[in-house]
Amino acid sequence: MQSRDTTAAGIDVLGLEKSYGEQRALRGVGFSAASGELLAVIGPNGAGKTTLLSIIAGTLEADSGEVRLGVGRVGFVPQQPALYRKLTVAENLRLFARLEGVADVSAAVDEMLAQTVLGERRDDQVGTLSGGNQQRVNIAIGLLSKPAVLLLDEPSTGLDPRQRARLWEFVLELAGGGTTVIFTTHNIAEAERYGNRLLVLADGEALYDGSPEGLHAAEGAGQTDFEAAFVSFLRERGH
């Protein structure tokens, strides 16, 4: 269930519950994210990360709980590029801009092409682009409606280091502009480096909500790197 609360920050998520048959995917998960905040949702496979993002995005119905949006809309970038491979970059952008009800479609398309630095590839079919460029178009489509909250489901999966660096540079710019970014990732180092805050999920339960430094500190001085601290954190809690 989504509602608007203009007094709140970017987004408030309250007590989300979701089950698939006997399996509980989310167990009362809740958090808040402020405008311009970068929230990394991490956890082992099957933790409920994608389910959480799908509910916030509105593509999945929660069994109970609530999602409260501040001003603006939610933009969703699924893990797999949701693009028409036979259409060109510009045609994809134009189509979704029209479906989003964007007032000036041409201006929005040009802006996204400039932001993604894909202007030279605007007339290329998406199927001919590299995985990294496809992901950029994928994100650009999620940004067409200028969302206040952007959801990225494992956005760097399949990208090489150079493409990942470009992607995060782009995302950081968005956050710098005031967009609340919530992203899931399996790359713990990426979460630590780019996330202002971490939300650790395991078996549908929120185990930690705070800064990366806080999680590292909680695991003591024995852990030399963040990934080891994260694994230790999960192990101590039976995951």
Add this chain to the structure above:
Amino acid sequence: MRWLLLKDLRLLRRSPLITALLVIYPIAIAILIGFALSGGPDKPRVAFLNEVPQGTPLDLGGEEFDIVGARDELCGRIECVRVQSREEARSLVESGEVLGALIIPADLISKLRSLGGLTPEQPVVEVLVNEEDPVKGQLVDDRIDSLLSDANLRVSQAISEISVTYLGILLDGGSLGFLGESFEVLGLIGAEEILTEIRGTLPENSPDREELDRVIRFARTAAENLDVADELLGSLSQPIQVDKDVVAGDSPSLDVFAIAVAATVTLMFVTVLLVAGSLALEREENAFRRLVRGLVSPTGLLAEKIALGIVASLVVTVLMLAGLEAFVSLEWSRFALWIPAILAGGAGFAAFGAAIGGAAREVRASSLLAFMISLPVAFLSLVPSGTVSPALFDAIGVVTAVFPFDPALRALEGALDEAGPSIGVAIAHLAALTIAYGVLARLALRRFA
């Protein structure tokens, strides 16, 4: 190799729809063919009513015809369904239980016998047919032609022998019996000889000689030409006429039917494959989740796909009919009826395609599913009544009624030719199927993402 095979088998096991199809499809086809071979009649069923009194002899040109043997021979080539009255024959034909009815009228023997006399009457057998579709009509015509050709051949041989005898008397002279009395006929050759002799007795400048020459020339010419008449008589092949009575169904010509079938098959494949593939592609491209996240509702997406199918079917079918105009003449004055028929057919097939695309969820699987369902249904829809057992035909009727091919074919037949079936009923049928398949497609979209 072994591991790849195991992998593919495992993938199949995890694709229950495809696996179920691969198992159910051959079984279903085998059952259908098995029913057709074992349950259906191996010879066409024709109602047979013989009104000729039993034991009536037929002697023609000195040859005794074996009536009982002829009837047995006839019933060896078709499955004779003996009936007791014309009403019973008509009822069986109307219900489609038999392909047609053959009625041998009581006066057939006397008329056949008259062919050997000087006051011949044309013998006629009556045939009742149900031409609910042109293929069936053609089938009945072929069967009747085949059945009567043997009888006609034998009768025509006897008649030509009698006629040759008469011609021989006319040519060479001889004795001819008529109404119980015997006449002596001079013959054209004898007449010419007598006239030539008389001519020799006339003076050279006699005016009668010229007139006599004309008569002699006539006798000679007639004798020469009648000499070849026996060959012409030998070609007489249809002494028995068929009086065909269409008791039910009024069908368009076979050409129009063939065009309607071709157009419906095209309509079916273009629309079903396009819509099924297009809907499945939304999922394969991962776009479905993005679209239904407030950009468009699943019902709206379905409506768009069905509209796409309708537009494509209209364009393709009209283009196809326009192309066929180069080979056959179409009634373009009925164009206003073509449009609703094509639109309704397109809607039915598009909704059917959407249900397939929604259920299969993958482009290749949806194409396979579309082919595997559409082709046999199309073939079943073309089976005429009377060619399979009544129970099997009823079962086929139920199956074909729940798919759009049969009503779409009827709608197009009705639109192309006024002798075709009711276009209104067919369109209503298609509308009901469009709604039903639309609902099924919408349900399938619930597990689409």
